[in-house]
Amino acid sequence: MVFTQKPKRLKKASDMEEIRPTHAQLLALRDQIKVATSGRDLLKSKRDALLLEFMEVVDTTLDLSVELSKTLAEAQYQFEFANAFDGEAAVHSAALASSGEVFVDISGYRVMGVAVPVIKQSPRLPRTSFNRGYSPTGVSVRVDEAAYGFEKAISSIMKYAEAETRLRRVGAEINKTNRRVNALDEIRIPQLKSQVRFIEQTLDERQREELFRLKKVKKKIARGHANS
Numbered sequence: 001m002v003f004t005q006k007p008k009r010l011k012k013a014s015d016m017e018e019i020r021p022t023h024a025q026l027l028a029l030r031d032q033i034k035v036a037t038s039g040r041d042l043l044k045s046k047r048d049a050l051l052l053e054f055m056e057v058v059d060t061t062l063d064l065s066v067e068l069s070k071t072l073a074e075a076q077y078q079f080e081f082a083n084a085f086d087g088e089a090a091v092h093s094a095a096l097a098s099s100g101e102v103f104v105d106i107s108g109y110r111v112m113g114v115a116v117p118v119i120k121q122s123p124r125l126p127r128t129s130f131n132r133g134y135s136p137t138g139v140s141v142r143v144d145e146a147a148y149g150f151e152k153a154i155s156s157i158m159k160y161a162e163a164e165t166r167l168r169r170v171g172a173e174i175n176k177t178n179r180r181v182n183a184l185d186e187i188r189i190p191q192l193k194s195q196v197r198f199i200e201q202t203l204d205e206r207q208r209e210e211l212f213r214l215k216k217v218k219k220k221i222a223r224g225h226a227n228s
Contacts, residue, residue: 019195021202029199033192040184046112047177053111054170061163068156075149082142091146094139098132098147102154114173119162121155 019025082091105120132147 019198021199021206023203026196026199026203029192029196033189033196036184036189036192040181040189043177043181043184047174047181049112050114050170050174050177053116054167054174057163057167057170061160061167064156064160064163068153068160071149071153071156075146075153078142078146078149082140082146085142086140090139091143094143094147100127100132100151102158104158111170114170116166116169117162119158119165121158127151 079091102121106117107120108115108117110116127148
């Protein structure tokens with residue numbers, strides 16, 4: 001059993017009527033197809049490069065997510081441990097007395113024209129109980145360890161935030177590029193090719209009609225010579 005599939009109509013007849021079936025229009029449409037095809041190929045190259053960057057960032061983000069979860073869990077444990085032995089009042093007092101600042105360096109780079117941010121924590125000397133703001137003689141080692149644990153967590157949060165920002169930026173650009181590729185592949189290029197076929201068919205019909213008329217004229221001339 002043989003199944004036949006009807007060809008899809010890419011353009012309505014009313015839309016085709018708006019196209020001028022001339023050789024100049026045919027050449028213009030062919031040039032548009034070349035430009036659209038070249039643009040599609042460039043977009044595919046861009047998408048492939050972004051996908052490589054995305055896969056690399058995904059691995060980094062997953063690793064940093066595990067690291068962040070572990071660091072936060074350790075800091076929370078140290079915090080609860082200090083609360084249990086030194087009391088909430090002592091821990092709360094040390095937290096109110098402590099102070100500090102976090103400085104960051106923000107830069108970036110480009111992947112196929114897409115700006116990717118890079119966020120780095122500025123280097124600083126390790127903090128100790130002498131420069132956290134509270135009296136080193138008024139707190140226990142357990143409070144110091146809890147403070148150090150959350151300082152490590154801040155660094156982990158900064159690294160994870162950078163990776164996630166890169167991941168979101170690259171992922172959004174991949175989706176945008178993929179939509180443009182699909183629009184060219186599934187709409188624009190087939191539309192242009194359909195218009196080219198319409199003009200070619202129209203010009204072929206005109207050429208056949210012209211040949212038919214020329215044959216009739218030749219016959220009439222031949223009959224006139226024969227009668228004379």
